[in-house]
Structures are given as C-alpha cells and as structure tokens.
Amino acid sequence: MQWVEGYQTANVICCKLPADLIQLASTAGVLACSSLSRCMQSLNHLAGERPYECDKIFAEAHLPGFDLPWPKLPVKMWRLMLRSAWFLGLSSHTESIFASNQRAKQAADMLIALAQEHGSVLLMGHGIMNVLIAHHLRKQGWAGPLHLVLKDFWHPTVYQKA
Structure with a gap:
C-alpha cells in the first residue's frame, strides 16, 4: 500500500506545541x-537535541495490507x-494483534524500568x-486515564505508580 509507505517516510511538520507537553x-x-x-522527528521538535532511548518495541502496530x-x-x-479488521484478527502483511499486545507488555516493562532508573520517562509513541x-x-x-485521546497528536497522557 503505497500511501502507507508515503505516510511512514513523510516529514513531520511541527506546529505550536502545548506548554504542558x-x-x-x-x-x-x-x-x-x-x-x-x-x-523521532516529533521528539526532536519537542526536545531539541536532548538524547533519547529509541526502540522498535514502541513502534505502532501497523495496519494489515492488501x-x-x-x-x-x-x-x-x-x-x-483495516484497523477494525486487525482487531478482529486479520494481520495480512503485519504483526497480529496478539503479537502487538505481547510487544506492548514488553514496552510497558521497559518504561517501568526506565522510570525506576531515571525517576520519570516521556514516551513519544x-x-x-x-x-x-x-x-x-x-x-x-x-494509575492513568482509561481512554487515551487519539485525535490530538500532541496530547500528553500521564501515568504514575499508584
């Protein structure tokens, strides 16, 4: 799917970033x-040249393709x-929802370890x-919100150890 490849490689155009973020x-x-x-481009817009941990474990669960x-x-x-089909188990040309969920658990474990080591962590995901x-x-x-805001690319969500 050519439009997906274009989306993945397109440059991020930055807007005015929220002060809280x-x-x-x-x-x-x-x-x-x-x-x-x-x-990575988004994080550079937000944090400048500050170093960061970059890992494919945090990468988006891609859409199945035809x-x-x-x-x-x-x-x-x-x-x-395609996202609805993916949630129903269709994973043609991509990782299954089961595999993505397992990877998300590993990502959560990594974030917890980073937070314990550094006091806090910001994930650009x-x-x-x-x-x-x-x-x-x-x-x-x-503890954190049950539902994440997915319509706003720059909306921060905070989780804290209860």
Whole structure:
C-alpha cells in the first residue's frame, strides 16, 4: 500500500506545541520513542537535541495490507476498515494483534524500568500501541486515564505508580 509507505517516510511538520507537553519533556528523567522516523522527528521538535532511548518495541502496530486497485476510498475510511479488521484478527502483511499486545507488555516493562532508573520517562509513541501499552501499565498498578485521546497528536497522557 503505497500511501502507507508515503505516510511512514513523510516529514513531520511541527506546529505550536502545548506548554504542558514542553514542560513534561523538559523535566522528564529520560526520553524514549519509537524507531519510526515520524516519531523521532516529533521528539526532536519537542526536545531539541536532548538524547533519547529509541526502540522498535514502541513502534505502532501497523495496519494489515492488501494491494487492491479498488475500491477507491478516502484514506480515513481505509484506516478505519483495516484497523477494525486487525482487531478482529486479520494481520495480512503485519504483526497480529496478539503479537502487538505481547510487544506492548514488553514496552510497558521497559518504561517501568526506565522510570525506576531515571525517576520519570516521556514516551513519544503512536496511537494504538500507546493504548496497548497503557493497558499493561494499568495492569501493573500504574494509575492513568482509561481512554487515551487519539485525535490530538500532541496530547500528553500521564501515568504514575499508584
């Protein structure tokens, strides 16, 4: 799916960043992010040249893919249909929901270890993977929102050890 490849490699255009997010980034004990280019670019926009931990374990759970010349639908429609199919178990050309969930547990464990070592950690991550990681953080006794805001790319969510 050519539009997915384009999305993965596109440059991130930065906007005015929320003050609370800038504050979180400047006071975080350590910064972490996914190995996907748009995530690293976003963290650079937010934190400048500050070093960070980069790991593919935090990468987004990709959409299943098909190379169909039809039907012609808006990208948002394809994303909704393909993500729904993924949640139902379709994982053509990508990691299954089960494998993504296992990876999210490992990511949560890594974040907990980083937080214990550095006092706090800021993760620049991706929508669905952030939801899966948050689920595992809550299962391990961390308090934070039950539902993450996925429509705002710069919306911080805070989890704390209960």
